[in-house]
Amino acid sequence: MADAHDREPRRAERPLPLPPVPTDRDLSGRSFGERELNLLREVLASGALNSNGGSFVPRFEREFAHVLGSPHAIACSSGSLAVQGCLAALDLPSGSEIVTSPITDFGAIAAILFAGLRPRFCDVDPETLMPTEASILAAVTPATTAVVVTYLFGRAFDIRALVDTLAKRGIDVVEDAAQALGARIEGHVPGTVGALGAFSFQQSKHITSGEGGAIVASTDTLARRARLFVNKAWPYGEPDPDHEFIAPNGRLTELQAAVLVAQLERLESFIEQRRATARCFAHALAGRTDRLRIPAEPPGHRYSHWRLHLVASPELDLDTLAERARHAGLPCQAHYVGRPAFDLRAMREAGFRERVEDFPGVKQGLANSLVVPWNERIDEELATLLGATLGDLAGECGA
Structure with a gap:
């Protein structure tokens, strides 16, 4: 039997449902004082x-x-x-x-x-x-x-x-x-x-x-x-x-x-908090799955993370993942806006006839996108838990 010091550290159990996630729809995720x-x-x-x-x-x-x-x-x-x-x-x-x-x-x-x-x-x-x-x-x-x-x-x-x-x-x-x-x-x-x-x-x-x-x-x-x-x-x-x-x-x-x-x-403090927690989320996510990732920030860029945009590998069933994540208490949205603007009813009625097939980047990008709401009231501990939870769920949601 291996010595206790040689064992792999156990993953923290993720509580389901998750603790309440601050939302920008009310004071839990907004900073007024x-x-x-x-x-x-x-x-x-x-x-x-x-x-x-x-x-x-x-x-x-x-x-x-x-x-x-x-x-x-x-x-x-x-x-x-x-x-x-x-x-x-x-x-x-x-x-x-x-x-x-x-x-x-x-x-x-x-x-x-x-x-x-x-x-x-x-x-x-x-x-x-x-x-x-x-x-x-x-x-x-x-x-x-x-x-x-x-x-x-x-x-x-x-x-x-x-x-x-x-x-x-x-x-x-x-x-x-x-x-x-x-x-x-x-x-x-x-x-x-x-x-x-x-x-x-x-x-x-x-x-x-x-x-x-x-x-x-x-x-x-x-x-x-x-x-x-x-x-x-x-x-x-x-x-x-x-x-x-x-x-x-x-x-x-x-x-x-x-x-x-x-x-x-307080804008700068809000941005720095969003960035710090986004890093925690991304690190925890990467430790649990390679099916879902946040695109890397290029050198010289600073992201302000209005939302966390994640890119999924094709074998991941995003609709099932989003449903299970929401059931666990993690708000998210598969495929972002769902349809491009030219495919909306009002645009079709106005005479726009573009086809999604003629926009391969749009088609692929929406198919593989998952969006997680984000705000400055999410702390590092919760961000880490959210990333780990989503990563674990992604491992259970193959196409």
Whole structure:
């Protein structure tokens, strides 16, 4: 009989169901405290609840622009409206094409259509579910006037060369960075590399005011038009004002801005916590299975882990795994959005006829993707337990 010191260490028993996992749907997974409450009291005491008469919206815009290193930030009511505002700022010809990813929130596609433009879809890298420079350029036609690059899961990719290439053809780049706040690529900030960038502060995002968004602009001209778009195209404070074009009311409120000011102060700590726990999860997962993995972070990149995106090997039955994981108390979603944007009913009814088979990266990427919700209230111990649990379940779920 082997000496006790020579034995393999026993794996910790995983409790089933798992302890409660903090969720970004409520306070268990969101970080609100006295700072938010005190700033909200300031707003209420002022009596000025909208951005036209208050101080917190412009304060948040200044501080957000500073954090990103952008010359301009314009607060607005949602990330979807931010994408639409970016396109409005470019003042593109009606009916022209916008190259974009079909793996995105539908609000980003609706923004293109509401702007009187037509999405033209590109393929994606199945490893990341994001477009590549090559897939974007392959989709560009003479009718293309802009590209909307979509970042996912707190990750981005380097678009500097792409921006330069497209600029020579008169095509601007908008970055949909709704899921990428806090990410970095070799010191560059996603959302600030192209002409304009769009951010979201919806309930699940890295910082939140329930709903909300921001546009960042690279020039004074683009910033002015984006700000007009958010304010019904009415130039507040300018002499002889008039509505300059058709635009909605997309303003952020002072109450939302006060919460965001407080949240922004802790953004870096939120990101570092997400990164630390993601490492714990990935290490524990790798120790239990080789069927499921988190794509490696390339040198010079910093992921901010809005969600954990995992790539499965083909023999893994993801639907069964996701069902068993949820039953054990580990929330997750197989195949991410499930279907590409062009395959949604509203798009089919609008006349879009793209076939999934013509987008091999989209087809493979969705088939092999598992997404785990993540937030800054998950600690290292729980992250390790979640990774180990998912790894053990993956070993039991062959195709």
